[in-house]
Amino acid sequence: MSRIDDFEAFIAIIEHGSLTTAARRLNRSLQSVSRSLAALEESVGVELVHRTTRRSTPSEVGAAFFNRIKPAVDEINDARLQAINQRSEPSGVLRVGAPVLFGPNVLMPVIAEYMRTYPRVEVDLQLSDGFADLGAEGLDLAIRIGDLPDSNLKAKRLGALRRVVFGAPSYFARCGRPTHPFELNEHSCIIRTVNERPGEWTFQIDGKPRTVKVAGAFRSNLMTSVYAAAVHGLGLGFSPLWQIRHLVDDGRVELVLTEFEPAPVPIHALWQEGRSSSAKVRAFLDLLASRLELKSL
Missing domain, CATH: 1.10.10.10 (Winged helix-like DNA-binding domain superfamily/Winged helix DNA-binding domain)
Structure with a gap:
């Protein structure tokens, strides 16, 4: 040896x-x-x-x-x-970390295309909403949503994620549509209790970020419950657009206050120094960047 x-x-x-x-x-x-x-x-x-x-x-x-x-x-x-x-096509095991909902909903179509294109690669997808230690967990790269803390990791910005207010047509028929964030105090809002500041939603008002306090009769620690409550007309939800895109496309919820949306949240791919020289990592980064660039997230 x-x-x-x-x-x-x-x-x-x-x-x-x-x-x-x-x-x-x-x-x-x-x-x-x-x-x-x-x-x-x-x-x-x-x-x-x-x-x-x-x-x-x-x-x-x-x-x-x-x-x-x-x-x-x-x-x-x-x-x-x-x-x-330089003399080989991508092969081996690609280990990717991603947030729990983002992985299945957004990454999986890209991973499926990647594996069809490079049949010699296996993919190990690890889902967690925590900030992974790439070295300790043996990850080739990780997807992170939000501002990045200082680190010695390499990063590639893949895009940004919109945050939107939404509600069911039945709710709007019963309670009307807000036309300004300050009108939300007249509406029932669905609160996610595990947020850092539950009951506070951020908007862009007169060119500046402003926080608006909201309240409602239903609250939950899971975003999936928030979506379900909104679909059933219990109130207005606040969420990244990509998480409810299917509900919007199906007409089960509609967006409001889009002109007051807060600044989009950045999304990055992270990897350790030198990992991008691996053919399997480089090919996945290139495909991911091109596919997310084409999507409206």
Whole structure:
């Protein structure tokens, strides 16, 4: 086994805090990873990792060694991947992270087209509304909705998502249509209770973002319940347009106050430095960007 494999084993141990987890991530046996660490420590003449039955942590020298060699190993692996992918079509397993609703509703048509185009690729779609640690979860890329926190990840803006107010025709026939956000205090609004500020909706009024307090008799922690309540005429909902596009297209709900919509929410693809040199990642990013650009989200 090459010295680069020893370095990769050491890096995985530090990143995951366990020889067992590192072995699983590298698809190697525990004995093989243990031998790599022992060989590396013998070559430098110092203990790099403190081991216990529960956890493996870097020694002071090990932490410094990790910080020096990780960028170099990443660069070597990226160069190797780039050389391989210049002569090969996309293949292997593409691991993608995405928000729970966005994945099935928006990503799946793109993933299906991607897999038909590149039959040698398998796709592992992981759905979560949390901010994933791409390295820890073994993801090639992740889709994130909203402003991005500072990080060392690479990002590609794919588009922006509209947020809209909607209601059923039966509700409008009974209660009328609001023509300005300030009129919402005269309407029954459906509240999602897990929002950061439930009962507060943001609009663009006179060129500035303004918050309007709303209230109603029905509230729920799930957006699917909010949609169902709106369809049944219980009040007005507030949601990303892509989540209710099918209801709009079917005529089950209608949009109001579109001229006061808040600024669209950005959507990005994120990946670690060097991952875009992989043919499977590059091809998926290109297809995703082109398909989302054509959609009205």
